[in-house]
Amino acid sequence: MTEPTEDLVRASAEKALGETVVAANFVALNSNHLYRLETASGARYSLRVPRLRPTALSPFWQYMQDTFGLRYGSQLLSVDPILRAIDEDGLLEAPCPIAATTVGDRPAYIFTWVEGTSWEPDEFPDSGEVHERLGEYVARLHLRTHDKYGTLTEQAFDPVEFVARTNANLRHTISRFWTHRPDIGAWFERHATAMDPDVFTGHLAPIMPDISGNQFVYRDGTPAGVVDLDSYVVGPRELELAVVETCLTRPEDFRRGYESVLPLPRFEEFRAYCRFWMLVCEGGGDPDVDEFLTCRTYFA
Known part of the structure; x- marks a missing residue:
């Protein structure tokens, strides 16, 4: 348009x-x-x-529709x-x-209109106060648990469906956009199809699957408002945590804020799968798969 x-x-x-x-x-x-x-x-x-x-x-919004039922x-x-x-x-x-x-x-x-200074990079500002407030904000939303996942207004899907629905979308997206990269299709067939769906069944809550520094505005050195509400859904908190990890510049401050409310889960169980989803649905250019899956790995 x-x-x-x-x-x-x-x-x-x-x-x-x-x-x-x-x-x-x-x-x-x-x-x-x-x-x-x-x-x-x-x-x-x-x-x-x-x-x-x-x-x-786009691949991201098609995923949001196919997996969560969100209508762009x-x-x-x-x-x-x-x-x-x-x-x-x-x-x-x-x-x-x-x-x-x-x-x-x-x-x-x-x-x-929410007053504040906008921020362009995906990475959050290099501020301990920003990261601690962000961690607490995310965790407080994660306290609002649900039995099923879907949109904010209709949770229609059983959590055991999450991996199957995600994999169906990934397979379709790879066939449309990644045929020039057979290694990406190979990673999917080798790893994504073997993902244990139970990893994502324990903690469904409001999440922003594309969370990043530019979804917020800032005042006086701290987050003042969240201004992009488009992609909020009810889903596994692990998906949002895997995404936000790639955008942190002060991970221990984020941990401090998050764990003032909830303990962080073990990232090694879900990180690679969620990072692979990011690559397929949001990545561009000619990414190195191993580097994409392992960069900025702050949490155990």
Whole structure:
């Protein structure tokens, strides 16, 4: 999708908000075209226009649909459960939904604006306070356990299905995008198909499978808000922990924050499998499989 014009964004926002929008500034391009709105009364909002068509998803979003049942393009209508959890924990702010609208022929969603400094790298800022707060935030969400997994609003899948559903998606993604790398297909058949599904059956909770430093904003040297709610689902906490490990610069501070709430699990049981999923669904270029699976291995 090409970037919507500022005039089109402003007109759509004014119709949804019922007031004059004096500025509609493009902020970032990620899973959405993200705009910062300001109204004549001085109120500030974010407007998000999904980039992808539901019929042409990226490998990551196809995985989220195949494995968790998450519907790209409409998932932002169903974030109330994670907003309630974040509000109850009181550690971070989160954008609250205000209105749904359209920009051209695309759905669009207006949220409150969370003030803070954005951060571009996947790695979190090199700050002990950032990492300790992050660890506590993640762990407090992991306290909210579920018997089944799926979206925030509908947990339809038995935990023993997780590996089988993930493997079915991985096999399809490898056949579409990785035929030039037979070693990746070989790793899948040798290791992923032998993964013990019981590793992921014990602790289902709200998770962000693409968690990284740029999903948050920061104030006064600490995380102030989580601003990307698109990919929250209920799933195995091990998946989120394996991803966040690759983004840490102060792992012991993260551990301190996390273990003030919950003990960390043993990473060696799930790390390689989850890292392989990252490579297949989010990786690009010509990665070295062994290096990808073993870099930044901070936890036992």
